Amino acid sequence: MxxxxxxxxxxxxxxxxxxxxxxxxxxxxxxxxxxxxxxxxxxxxxxxxxxxxxxxxxxxxxxxxxxxxxxxxxxLDIRYGPKVSLPSELIYKAESETLFIACSVDSNPVSTITWYGPDDRVVSNDKDLVITNINRNQSGIYNCTAITVLQPTNGNQQLKTDSKTVLVKISGVPDQPRDFKLVRVTQDSICVELQPGLNNGYIQEFVFQCSLYNIVWFLSGAVKQGSDQEIDYCITDLDANTVYYIRVVVQNRFGQSQPLSLVTAKPIRTSPVPGDDDKGPYIALGVCLGISITISIGLIILVIKMRRKLKSNTDDKRVTVRNGESHTAETSTYNSLELNTRSESLPSTYNSLELNRGTETVPSPYVN
Known part of the structure; x- marks a missing residue:
């Protein structure tokens, strides 16, 4: 001017x-x-x-x-519009820390300063932005805007404005990854991909683990990354034709996330060795045959045991019956003797003798 x-x-x-x-x-x-x-x-x-x-x-x-x-x-009173400057375009903070950003404005006259938050709402009307106990939900772009009203000695009033933005990233324990997917399976490897969760630029480590029974987990490898780019990783040195469980844990300098398991429609099994598929029916037949033989042997052993037990019970009964028969036989002998004494006739010799002695009858010692 x-x-x-x-x-x-x-x-x-x-x-x-x-x-x-x-x-x-x-x-x-x-x-x-x-x-x-x-x-x-x-x-x-x-x-x-x-x-x-x-x-x-x-x-x-x-x-x-x-x-x-x-x-x-x-x-000289030179009037000019505002010129805003910030200490940085990107600021990292940890959760629970205090965020402090100074907004420097050069203008004449003094400008009106307004700070806008990530949602475009006013967060401060002071030159310095101060947020205590900040959390990751407050991450985003912050804007410092200065407005100056110029009134020249000769001329109309003018409104001058300037603004600058800063990206604030608040980090803590990393979030779980997103879109954890199975990519491919070979005889000795399982390959996966995932999208990192919220971490706000800090270096984080993706730790991949595997397990045979979903109980004991073994470290398979780790990938360090400071960006939000997709991660592809293959877990190697696995056994062929084996079911595995896969999960990932993310950690940074603040701690580690909860484990995230790889979820699929059916169990994740490594590919079999070529030729093993042809042996499958024979293996199944052998297993069935082995089971049948085992069942048959078991039934035979059961039958033998039952027969032995039945024979033992029969022998015990025979001993008891024989003891009873001995007493019965003795009684029978005496009864027979008694009957024979009563019913049998005298021998023919004595009959002849009775006839030879005349009419006198000789009493029989066996007649009652």
């Missing part, structure tokens, strides 16, 4: 010369013209104002044959 400043002598003098000084007698300003204004020899300075001239002292000196005269100093 060019401003005209006039220096008057009060008289008409064609011999007078003018010199303009700014801040000291060592600094002169060019760009002056001399003319008669209102009956006075005058000097008109065409001053191109810059903000560097603000608050500088300016005066005019007039010299003729009689001597030199100086005007009083005037202080």
């Amino acid at each position: 060019v401003t005209e400043i006039t220096c008057y002598t009060g008289t008409i003098d064609s011999t007078v010369s003018f010199t303009w000084y700014i801040d000291s007698t060592d600094n002169t300003l060019p760009g002056q013209t001399t003319s008669i204004i209102d009956g006075s020899t005058s000097s008109i300075l065409q001053l191109t104002s810059t903000k560097q001239q603000n608050n500088k002292k300016l005066h005019c000196s007039a010299t003729n044959r009689c001597g030199t005269g100086d005007t009083d100093n005037i202080t």
